[in-house]
Amino acid sequence: MSSILPQKVNTFGQDLLRRYGQRVHKIAIHAGFTCPNRDGSKGRGGCTFCNNVSFGPGLREDPDVAGQIEIGRRVIAKRTKAQLFFAYFQTYTNTYASVAELDRLYRGALAVPGVVGLSVGTRPDCVSAEVLDLLCGYRDEGYEVWLELGLQSAFDKTLERVNRGHGFADYEHTAQAARARGLPLCTHLIIGLPGEGGAESLISLDRVVALGVDGLKLHPLHVVRGTQLANEWRRGEYQPLGFEEYLQIAADMVERTPPEVSFHRLTATAQGDLLLAPDWCGRKWRVIDGIAAELQRRDTQQGSRYRPQR
Template identity: 40%
Template sequence: MRELLTLGRYFKKQFGQRVRKIPISLQGFTCPNIDGTVARGGCIYCRNESFSPSLKKLDSSIHQKINFSTTNNPLLSLQKKQLQEQFQWHADFNKDKFDVQKYMLYFQSYSNTYAPLDTLKAIYDLGMQLPNVVGMSIGTRVDCIKDGLLELLQSYVQSGKEIWLEYGIQSVYDKTLELTNRGHSTKGIPELFEKTRKHNIKICAHLIYGLPYEDEEMMLNSLKTTLSWGIDGIKIHPLYVLKDTQLAKMYKNQEYTPITLESYGNLIIKSLKIIPEDIVIHRISSGAHDDLLLEPKWCFDKNIQMRYLREKLLQIGIKY
């Protein structure tokens, strides 16, 4: 039976023990398709608070945002304080409940490289100094990598840290990216991935299955194309509909039909047959665990997804 190289197994192999990713969300971060730089409103499906527990705890009275053009970041002291507090809470929880001793910081919400380099360096430097932190994984976009960032991240690799950039690809079809208001195309992604690898930074690509008007062939082609660009890990998410999003309007107007669990399961099976065995599987499930979720209802509970997927995979000799 083939045993998938899940993120947990990868960490165990790399560090000889369990490593837990700690989600970090900091005040002031945003995306260029939210603040008007390339678009407004964000992705048609996105409500960051639905997948980040840390984001819900931030001070909602603070509306200051930072981006590449910020010259003096008034939020830096607060951001560093939030990083330390969020880390300590999650580290204590995982140590007490699961006896986990090592941690990866996961900068999760919004585009976490969309800030001045001096801000990023101050935050990342602090993060790398926190106790028992073996590295960090940074969620970002392909249009949010400025000069100097890869060199900065490479310096942490050279000091012995594990560094991942998690690039949100979602689809390799520019029509889909335009429809979903991503604010960028696929142009330049292969070159960016090559440049990232040359700096010894690991790449995790994010894909979404079930995007509007995409069929199975298109979704699998997004996977094959992304693999051809050269990656170290992958996340695949089902698309779900959240309240107060543009996708919710499309759903209510019968312009969008959510993917079924059966279709998603079949796609995952076909995907795992394509993905090389040395690619780290960071995630194959996702959902919203509150009343923001409209459809599909099976995305309310990740345990439902994983039980179904594990059973399907065992039938073809794959252990998740």
């Protein structure tokens, strides 16, 4: 991590370090879920940019959640010697099952020694009141539980363009329900979606912040093999953001984010054999260091341009 970054951005890793007094790592899990945008409930083929292998390289589809965590623990132990972990249900829609099945999977993760909480990644249209109550139940038992909602954009036109299968109203409903229960909420936003520039990304951020959010993940849209977006890119119908353009937009968004909101991610990468464009998406630390350097150049930091709505 850039030595500048913790001075400029409230990162989730630093937040956990302050609160737990030691490193806490996420271990990504593939629990065998699918998505209503793939199985025909809402659509087929999924989002135009989606190949989940690219978002979770190395993940195994294995019903033994505890086994996946143990493999992740061994890998992390070699790097940082961390002893505390979040079980991160990452791949596809991780609330898309019966409450009983969800409870079985989540409790299987929480039973592993050293696991202090859950991060559950899902779509805003797949979170029922019963699911929220289930997650709050773990919180009430003393675990830290985060709901991660993949919104990507606050513009319905864009969501339709990339075949998301939900609108901003779905996000608004679920975000408000989670906030009403006091459940920590992390929202995913993609920068560089088709038809969007920096102005749209800032508006999406402002709409999310206005509803209330505890964490954010920023992703540059990258083109990976096996997706509709890849076909559009080959036909010249989509042009990815340039490196400097992404740094500028990401820095703008950090400046407009309340200081207390933690950034769980500032960029995203894809496996080299899957990534088609832009090539800079394969160099995570170059992007992170670039954002930190841009904030340093501006002499600003997270929250510098945040203005609460009245």
